[in-house]
Amino acid sequence: xKRLLLAVPLLLASGCAxxxxxxxxxxxxxxxxxxxxxxxxRLLGRDPIAPGSLHALASCGRTGRDVDGPGEDWTCxxxxxxxxxxxxxxxxxxxxxxxxxxxxxxxxxxxxQVVDPVTLIASTxxxxxxxxxxxxxx
Amino acid sequence: xxxxxxxxVRLRAxxxxxxxxxxxxxxxxxxxxxxGAQTGLPKDTLFGRYxxxxxxxxxxxxxxxxGTWVLPLLTSVVAGDVFATEDGHGTWQSLLTRSRTRAEVFxxxxxxxxxxxxxxxxxxxxxSLVAGLALAGDRPLPGLSGTPLGLGRATALVVASxxxxxxxxxxxxxxxxxxxxxxxxxxxxxxxxxxxxxxxQLLALLGTLGSAVNVLLTTPxxxxxxxxxxxxxxxxxxxxxxxxxxxxxxxLVPARRLLLTRDIT
Amino acid sequence: MAAVEAHRLRKTxxxxxxxxxxxxxxxxxxxxxxxxPNGAGKTTLLRVLLGLVRLDAGECRVDGTVxxxxxxPGAWPYLSGRQNLEVFAGMDDAxxxxxxxxxxxxxxxxxxxxxxxxxxxxxxxxxIAAGLLRxxxxxxxxxxxxxxxxxxxxxxxxxxxxxxxxxxTVLLCSHDLTEVDVLCEDVTVMARGRDVWRGxxxxxxxxxxxxxxxxxxxxxxxxxxxxxxxxSESGLSFVATTDVVDAFVxxxxxxxxxxxxxxxxxxxxxxxxxxxxx
Numbered sequence: 001x002k003r004l005l006l007a008v009p010l011l012l013a014s015g016c017a018x019x020x021x022x023x024x025x026x027x028x029x030x031x032x033x034x035x036x037x038x039x040x041x042r043l044l045g046r047d048p049i050a051p052g053s054l055h056a057l058a059s060c061g062r063t064g065r066d067v068d069g070p071g072e073d074w075t076c077x078x079x080x081x082x083x084x085x086x087x088x089x090x091x092x093x094x095x096x097x098x099x100x101x102x103x104x105x106x107x108x109x110x111x112x113q114v115v116d117p118v119t120l121i122a123s124t125x126x127x128x129x130x131x132x133x134x135x136x137x138x
Numbered sequence: 139x140x141x142x143x144x145x146x147v148r149l150r151a152x153x154x155x156x157x158x159x160x161x162x163x164x165x166x167x168x169x170x171x172x173x174g175a176q177t178g179l180p181k182d183t184l185f186g187r188y189x190x191x192x193x194x195x196x197x198x199x200x201x202x203x204x205g206t207w208v209l210p211l212l213t214s215v216v217a218g219d220v221f222a223t224e225d226g227h228g229t230w231q232s233l234l235t236r237s238r239t240r241a242e243v244f245x246x247x248x249x250x251x252x253x254x255x256x257x258x259x260x261x262x263x264x265x266s267l268v269a270g271l272a273l274a275g276d277r278p279l280p281g282l283s284g285t286p287l288g289l290g291r292a293t294a295l296v297v298a299s300x301x302x303x304x305x306x307x308x309x310x311x312x313x314x315x316x317x318x319x320x321x322x323x324x325x326x327x328x329x330x331x332x333x334x335x336x337x338x339q340l341l342a343l344l345g346t347l348g349s350a351v352n353v354l355l356t357t358p359x360x361x362x363x364x365x366x367x368x369x370x371x372x373x374x375x376x377x378x379x380x381x382x383x384x385x386x387x388x389x390l391v392p393a394r395r396l397l398l399t400r401d402i403t
Numbered sequence: 404m405a406a407v408e409a410h411r412l413r414k415t416x417x418x419x420x421x422x423x424x425x426x427x428x429x430x431x432x433x434x435x436x437x438x439x440p441n442g443a444g445k446t447t448l449l450r451v452l453l454g455l456v457r458l459d460a461g462e463c464r465v466d467g468t469v470x471x472x473x474x475x476p477g478a479w480p481y482l483s484g485r486q487n488l489e490v491f492a493g494m495d496d497a498x499x500x501x502x503x504x505x506x507x508x509x510x511x512x513x514x515x516x517x518x519x520x521x522x523x524x525x526x527x528x529x530x531i532a533a534g535l536l537r538x539x540x541x542x543x544x545x546x547x548x549x550x551x552x553x554x555x556x557x558x559x560x561x562x563x564x565x566x567x568x569x570x571x572t573v574l575l576c577s578h579d580l581t582e583v584d585v586l587c588e589d590v591t592v593m594a595r596g597r598d599v600w601r602g603x604x605x606x607x608x609x610x611x612x613x614x615x616x617x618x619x620x621x622x623x624x625x626x627x628x629x630x631x632x633x634x635s636e637s638g639l640s641f642v643a644t645t646d647v648v649d650a651f652v653x654x655x656x657x658x659x660x661x662x663x664x665x666x667x668x669x670x671x672x673x674x675x676x677x678x679x680x681x
Contacts, residue, residue: 017348017349018345018349019349031284032282032283032284033284034284035280035281035283035284035285035368036280036284038284038285039280039284039285039286051284051285069345069348070345071345097342097343097344097345097351098342098363099360099363100184100360100363102181124187126280130280131187132282132283132284133184133282133363133364135364135374136349136352136374137352137373137376137377137378138349138373138377140493141494143493144494147486147490147493148479148490151479151481151482151486152479152481153481224477227477227479227480228474229477229478229479230477231450231453231455231473231476231477232472232476232477232533233491233494234453234454235453235454235455235470235471235534235537236491236494237494237495237496237497238494399457401416401450401456401457402450402455402456403416403450403455403456
């Protein structure tokens with residue numbers, strides 16, 4: 001009985017690939033990034049922009065030996081178009097086994113706070129750090 | 139259902155059940171007080187970074203933490219004790235020499251444990267939502283899809299997220315019932331599910347199981363991740379419900395058999 | 404119709420035989436004693452009657468409902484005595500009156516305090532109350548005088564007598580031979596999972612007992628003895644039933660020998676029991 005109980009997870013492990021692949025982390029990251037970007041622009045005093053209008057694309061991968069799976073060595077480089085200008089940024093990602101990830105913007109491109117130039121209201125920059133999750137069900 | 143009714147009467151008077159309700163009622167506000175007094179934010183847990191921006195973040199932060207540790211504990215305190223307590227107090231002989239059959243006693247006690255677990259979950263939900271709103275007000279919550287969720291939608295999603303913990307919660311209750319009947323010890327009935335939950339979490343944390351983690355009873359506790367967003371996905375929810383159901387049936391069937399055939403000595 | 408009729412009961416726990424072909428017959432409306440050393444299977448028998456233990460083999464028929472307890476009756480310490488009984492009554496189809504059973508076991512005054520602080524004697528009485536609440540035809544009591552002071556034990560005896568007078572059948576398992584002697588009409592003696600003797604208590608007392616006899620002429624008395632005599636410093640020593648002793652004394656008198664003293668060496672019940680279970 002005990003052997004059987006041990007065998008079940010091992011068997012499943014050998015037969016079940018991880019859902020945490022670059023092909024799935026990428027779209028999840030893009031969706032949250034564009035949402036947070038729109039929020040950042042709102043805090044900067046701009047009129048609302050639709051996340052879809054940014055035409056963002058991301059390429060995600062691990063810098064280490066592994067290609068997929070959870071880990072702290074994920075990066076996503078994202079390209080988008082705003083105000084007729086194409087931009088690119090790189091974020092470091094921690095991808096956790098439960099399918100959720102945390103993205104960190106580099107301090108050079110993402111300051112801790114953003115300030116509305118008119119009202120001078122300072123807020124936490126939504127792009128400094130942000131979280132997302134992807135569907136890991138079968 | 140007479141057994142259910144009187145089991146609830148008994149549970150209501152039991153000190154450790156009262157303690158569990160006190161914990162679920164007072165835990166979230168105390169947590170909010172501690173957070174309010176600190177300058178740092180618990181950023182390592184989902185929504186931790188938003189607890190001072192939106193009142194809807196705290197109930198989800200509590201959920202992320204509670205879903206893995208506190209909820210199995212709360213339900214085990216009830217379900218892991220509900221049978222073994224009669225061994226501890228020597229009350230089986232008084233209970234089983236009445237008009238109710240053992241099958242009726244089993245059904246009544248399981249239902250009482252389930253209802254009490256649901257009540258504990260509801261109290262924790264309300265308490266953490268109120269504590270969150272008191273801490274940070276009802277400003278929109280940044281969802282897991284990146285865009286802000288407004289008052290009505292955020293409230294509905296917080297409640298739905300907590301409700302999505304029900305299947306694994308009841309799965310753990312069934313596991314606790316089995317251990318409670320099998321070992322006849324409250325300690326094993328309460329501690330056993332916690333330990334098994336810990337083992338399952340560690341297995342999932344190893345990250346080597348791939349999508350096989352979906353058969354673990356702890357995985358459905360995270361199914362709410364798919365809900366708190368502008369475009370919810372329900373795959374983990376349905377799958378979690380099925381997995382929890384399988385665990386519950388797999389535990390309750392042998393548990394019932396054990397109780398029906400055991401000698402009370 | 405018998406209140407309890409059991410044939411060839413067998414029960415083994417993990418290789419240990421608790422009941423080994425036991426027969427039991429209890430007449431309705433009587434107080435029936437159950438005697439025997441520890442490990443004789445008395446408690447297992449009571450558990451079988453209460454439906455707590457499943458038999459391996461044999462047939463057990465009880466007329467009507469059974470109430471009572473084995474060993475120490477349980478109660479929830481965080482509920483009051485009355486609340487404990489309320490929960491038990493809630494699981495019965497036609498329970499008795501809680502106030503009435505509390506009165507009967509003399510717990511009315513303390514009924515609303517939590518059982519956690521109660522003495523063993525009070526818990527024993529609460530156990531009896533829980534059994535009575537079932538309105539049983541058969542009440543099973545396992546060492547009910549355990550933990551009771553002499554006054555409490557006497558009150559318990561009065562209670563059991565009163566219950567029997569109301570037509571209830573009582574099966575009383577006890578180490579206290581005096582209790583069995585004064586309360587029980589019939590008795591079953593158990594040893595090693597079997598019934599070794601059953602019948603009226605008077606019959607148990609009438610079994611052969613050791614007697615010490617001193618006469619005016621021991622050598623002649625010796626010649627008249629109907630049973631073999633053992634040497635004894637203080638006179639004649641022999642084992643005989645009451646009938647035989649009576650006949651011997653009359654024969655001595657007929658032969659002109661005076662009986663100076665005649666005493667039983669120990670309580671006849673205890674001695675009979677010792678011999679039966681040996």
